Amino acid sequence: MFTEVFENMKKTVRQVAREKAIIGIYQNLAVGADKQDIMNYVKHDDVLKEGLSAMTFCESLIDIVLKNKESYIKLIEKYLKRGWTFDRLSKMEQAILLVATAEILDTETDERVVINEAVINAKSFCDEGSYKFINGILHKVVS
Template identity: 40%
Template sequence: MELTRHHIRELAFQTLFALNTNEQTDWKDFYQVLTDGKYGDDYPSYLHQLISGVLENKSEIDKLIEKYLISGWSLNRIAKTDLIILEIALYEMIYVDDMPAKVSINEAIELAKKYSDDRSRKFVNGILSHALEELVK
């Protein structure tokens, strides 16, 4: 069974969230746990691209997120779930050439609906919409 990009994004989110609290662990170990090993040792290349891309470009991506926060807010104030969703979407918007930005935004909103609440969905949409305006310029 081939994983869809939607499912891969969800696995990337879950993996990055797990890494956030267990930094010493290899992300591939989390992949095995999250998928119950049903895909074997092979992991999708897009999953590797998302996870390593977010981790390698985290400081640049987080600076962009900070740029659009309400005055007085910092990254520490954002729920970890929302921050990771934003990081994945912005990584795709900036670094993945064959990915329309609106797809990344819609997928981020879907993740926020599933893993956060209605306010988070609006927050994620607002940050990504502002980023899109800048990236299009």
């Protein structure tokens, strides 16, 4: 597997692939981007172009989420506060939770790695306290 760390970003290609999948799913949630639109965005990433396995991983996450989005939403809603719905979350929180849930349930990636990466992405892309919320929801998904 291609795991070189790029000096300018300090991210592995797998981390970049996961991040691009989250942004692609965000586009789907925010503006209704379809798989082709999302992949057109992803295919322009120079880091992913260099690692075929990373591109494949990214596309796989996108496929899994788009195929199972409704069932993942129902699962995530089970763990929200009483009276909350999935739609109440920000689109980026939704995207991070969907991609992480897909990776936990439908890949062989260690769930601790998935949760850690989701928290890192939440710290980068969401409001200040969102990472705690996302961490809590994903721990419930795992159990």
